[in-house]
Amino acid sequence: MNRVCVIGAGSTKYGRLKEGIVELAVNASRDAIKSAGIEARDVQYAFISNVFGVADRQVHLAPVIMSDLGLMNVPGLTVESACGSGSIAFREAYANVAAGFYDVVLVVGVEKVTHTGTARSTTLFSYCSDFFYEGGSGVSFPGLFASMARAYMNRYGATEEDLAMVAVKNHEHGLLNPKAHIRKRITVGDVLESPPVASPLKLLDCCPFSDGASAVILASEEYAKSHGLEYVQVIGSGRGASPATLQDREDITAIPSTRAAAQQAFKQAGIEPKDVDFAEVHDCFTIAEIVDVEDLGFFPKGKGAEAVKQGVTRLGGDLPINPSGGLKSKGHPIGATGVGQVAEVYEQLLGRAGERQVKGAEIALTHNFGATGASCAVHIFRRV
Amino acid sequence: MSVSREEFIAKLNEGKVLLYRCRRCSNLQLATIVFCRRCNSDALDVVEEKGEGRVVTFTILYVPPEGYEGYAPYGWAVVRLDSGVNISGFIDVKSAKDLPLDSRVRIVGYDGRGIVLKAEDGSSK
CATH class of the missing domain: 3.40.47.10 (Thiolase/Chalcone synthase)
Known part of the structure; x- marks a missing residue:
């Protein structure tokens, strides 16, 4: 090769x-x-x-x-x-x-x-699910991730406040990105008080269209x-697949395609999760970032929320996650998102990321999935 | 014999779910999946199950897709049927309080809302 x-x-x-x-x-x-x-x-x-x-x-x-x-x-x-x-x-x-x-x-x-507006966009996006069981039975993407969130919170004791911290962090990062969709500082209270979209997720738990x-x-x-x-x-490239429906997942609180893609990419790169300096991950909803950082091997299962609370994943922390603002703040034009993550890594590793620069970054990872993680790719990059 | 989607839906309308049982490894799965998920055999027997089970997880939707505006808020739930096979569908509950995890639900049919579930009265836990 x-x-x-x-x-x-x-x-x-x-x-x-x-x-x-x-x-x-x-x-x-x-x-x-x-x-x-x-x-x-x-x-x-x-x-x-x-x-x-x-x-x-x-x-x-x-x-x-x-x-x-x-x-x-x-x-x-x-x-x-x-x-x-x-x-x-x-x-x-x-x-x-x-x-x-x-x-x-x-x-x-x-x-x-x-x-197309919110109702049409919500409907179009629902076509990305296994429509017979999911979109065609009334569930939206916020609803699917809300179902994962409820299962996760029930199993690991994470709270709505914990989820909100992901949104607060990524909005802080997005404030530093001139190309971000939503450049606005928010608080945990703002997230908790935002209107419900699909319980337990609220508007500010969700990325924008x-x-x-x-x-x-x-x-x-x-x-x-x-x-x-x-x-x-590009030092590692991995692909993974998961059952298309949530009902067919052995564990609704994890995404198998992320684990498979990450394992392949890390193996090819000859590195471990601890060697990564920062990552752009698929935070379409706050719960997704928590699940992602666990499935990628950065944190043990059930500890993803703790990492956010402790500031580990903020810019300036040990492992900045989504320095671009992520899907949550930078925005989620769905066809562009995975390519935009690579563009962010390219800028960062060449030291051109301006105010959101991850200082001294040498190795970066991108993680992007389709639907509830039915399809996923992970890539690892290195500065020359 | 293989089950068409039309036949699968017809059984949902009787409150039942068609499953395949693998002749080689005895795995049970929804009859919309054509090879055994465990051993990949296509020697599958059709089994009919009463569409009853317990809530694995759910959400209450406040911002609905098109066609569901008149129902919001409403639920969507993943359910573990008594056979151990999972299914999911629309459920007409208005609040998370009305649908505790692990509460009993059953399939009542398939219509413009999709697969329709109903909470069993006073049956939480």
Whole structure:
């Protein structure tokens, strides 16, 4: 296998945006190409990560995006794995470069949903569940994660206040990110007093619906070196799967796909969880970050909430989690999210993350999943 | 014989759940899964179960998807059937207090709300 690296990254702001799906994707891709210091025509293939193109009246995104980049003859492919599409598209790009099919590949993730409103967006997202048992029986994604939260709180004694601490932390981080969707300091009281969405989760336990796009450029390390490009190495890549429904999980308080993907990525990288300097994890809801940091091996099962309470996962703590603000504050344009995590890692490991810089970071991990973790990818990166 | 989704739904409307029992390893699973989840055999016998069990976890939805506006707030629960097989569905409770974990519920049918569960009267624990 060829060694693979990330040579460029770009992101639009996340939020309620006026641009359409194609313009967002093209803008992020242009910025990624420029940051890589390559010519657009050096891109040989593209993976597009998107779920709800149909909501903005555009599917078959690859030729449209590539044509607007002036790359009419460069093929691409759309990858859909619900909220995990971005990391899973990245994984496919990684595999293609590692296998030697291409030297330079663009991964661009994009989503445009906020114009559809809350009820429609809630419905669209519910199509990412096993619809017969879940979305089609009335449950939303907040409801699915709320069901995990109730089981977790019952088993491990975590409280609604504990969950709220995750939101408070990630909003503190997001305040330092100029591209974050919700840049607002909040308190535990604000979270507890916010309106119920799906009990025990309240509005401020939930990430927002966001529009946005992120793009990264992968290359073989040989290509990057021979062209004198700056880069960060991809040292581990893992994929996992879980039963599509919550009812089929042996343990509703854990996500098997995270564990599988993390084990593969750590094994390939030849490192352990304690070697990671910071991580971007899938905090679509406050409970998710608590479960994630346990399943990734950072904290023992049942202790994820304790880590947040003690400040271990804050910027400046021993293991900053979601220095970008995470899905909770930075926002969650679902096709873009997993790619945006890689863009954050690229900026951080090159020391370009401004006020939210994790000082001295050398090794970083990204974790992103689809639905309630039915599909997951984990990647590990190293500063050169 | 294999169970179609239509047949599965017809049984839900009788308050029953169709399961497969694996001839090789005796594993029981919902009849919507076509190979044995434990041993991958496709030698499966159809078993009919009364759709009764206990609440494993649940939520009360206040912000519903389209089509459920008239029911909110309402519940959705994961249920362990008496056979040990899990299922989930819509349940018409208005407050978390009305549905203690481990309380008894049963399937009453399948309609525009999906799989519909009902809490058994005064049967908590």
